Amino acid sequence: MEHNHNSKFELTKSVVMHVTQRTKSKKDKNGHRPPLDRPLLVIGDRVIEEVQSFKYLGIIINSQLQWKIQAQKAIEKATKFVLQYQRLTKITTGIRPSLMRTLYISTVLPKMTYGHDVWYTPPLKPAGSKKSKGSVSALRQMKRIQRIATTVISGGLRTTPNELVDAHSNLMPIDLALLKICHRATVRMLTLPKSHPLHRHIHVAQISNPKKPLL
Structure with missing residues (x-):
């Protein structure tokens, strides 16, 4: 293909990631199941580096299709921005x-919330379970970030309840805002025409339930 398009591949920038959640049945000395043996990818005389995670279109994907790394990066970016944002609020010149x-x-x-409809799983507590499943930790941290912002906007005290500063800031509670983003993305995907390449896959996903959350 590179000869047909007169565009040489830059192999030093290429990586390979084997995506699977399967592991070996025999545990190692630490009690963990090691990943399956994977073949090397050789192009020409160069062995392509294998990675466990990769950033694609701004979303960090790992080899087990879990989104903890992406959630952590999103929280880190938002925290950095909200701390800078907090510096702009001064009583006289803010x-x-x-x-x-x-x-x-x-x-x-x-x-x-970038790519939120891909990596975020709304926390739900199954019947008979004591713990919620889904992006519980990510939601907790995003609540803290929004609380910093709403406290600054409303001028509320540190002891003011989240619901009150959200209301005075005219912002939705973060858990409802995230559900709204997921709902909007779901509606958009379910209304794709039959000619769209993803239509069949979305229809299959619509009538099946995942065994467990991805995060």
Whole structure:
């Protein structure tokens, strides 16, 4: 293909990632099941490096299709932005609350929820279970980030309940905002035309239930 298009592949920038959740049946000395033996990918005289995670279109995918690394990176970016955002609020020379709200919606929230409909699993507590399943840890950290922003916007005290500062900041609670993003993405996918390449796969996923959350 590179000869047909007169475009030589840059093999030094190429990596290979084997995507599977299967492991060996025999545990190692630490009690963990090691991954399956995987063949090397050799192109020409170069062995392509194998990686456990890879960033594609801004989303970090790992070899087991779990999204913990992506969630951590999203939280790190949002935390960095909200701390810088907090510095802009001064009693005498700071930005007005209405502009701070706009800044939060246009900068911090997109950084925190980019690719959210791919990697985020809304926490649910199955019947008879004591613990919720899904992106519980990520949701907890995103609540903390939004609380910093809403406290700044509303001028509330540190002891003010989250629901109150959200309401005074005219922002949805973060868990409802994340559900809204997931709902919007689901509606968009379910209304794809039959000619779309993803239509059949989405229909199959619609009528089947995953065995466990991916995060």
